[in-house]
Amino acid sequence: MGARAEAAADTRRRVVDAAADLLRRRLRVDIRLEDVAAAAGVSVQTVLRVAGSKSELFRVAFEQLLSEIAAQLDGAAPGDVHAAVRTWFDHYEQIGDVVIRGLADETGPAVVFPILEVGRARHRQRVEYLLGPLLAGRSPKKRAVALDALVCASDVYTWKLLRRDFGRSRAEAEATMRLMIESVVGRH
Incomplete structure (x- = not known):
């Protein structure tokens, strides 16, 4: 060149x-x-x-931006709750506040809707990839309900509640998220 x-x-x-x-x-x-x-x-x-x-x-x-996020979240193997939570927290600690502001202003004309929509879809896919194996043996209906619960338990809003609203340390917040996830998958 x-x-x-x-x-x-x-x-x-x-x-x-x-x-x-x-x-x-x-x-x-x-x-x-x-x-x-x-x-x-x-x-x-x-x-x-x-x-x-x-x-x-x-x-x-x-x-x-999507490529960077995918690379950032690529540090956990399916079924590894600790690694999954750690990678979500690594991600949320970097851009969680910005995402929360974007979600709060979601109906405004200036928000980048595709980012929010793609983020939701990719989060659900990531949860299914990482935690779906822990739902083996459940009926399709019970698996779908449990997957919804896992998406909620690992969402950026959960991070915000634990870290920003409740003032928990990262270690405490990660432990709480793991507890919620393990409660859903039956490993508590």
Whole structure:
């Protein structure tokens, strides 16, 4: 790759990283291109040249954010409650407050709805992948009810209640979440 191509790739990376960082902190579509340009150290014109449009820029930034989250949550094996809770807390400790603010403002016009919807769907998939094996032998109806309970027990709102509202230490909050999960799966 020549120097010019490397510089263009570096500029693109800086622009997308800046947009992803702003999304990570705000989860809102009212992020201005001027904010992205300032964070990337380029002009708005350069942002548009690199991305094509604001919607395309945030689509790419959103994909980057999803990849980062997936990598962050990839530290637990199916059936390992301790590791599952630890990876959720690692994730929630980093972006939980931003997610809670986004959920609180969910009906506002500036919230990034796809992020919230994808987050809900991916959380449920992750719970089913990690904790579903612990529900073996249950009827489909009882398994579905237990899975709903596990989704709730491991949700970001549960983290918020334990850490922010109740003021529990991370260790105490993790122990409480594990207790809820183990109660649902019958290992308490």
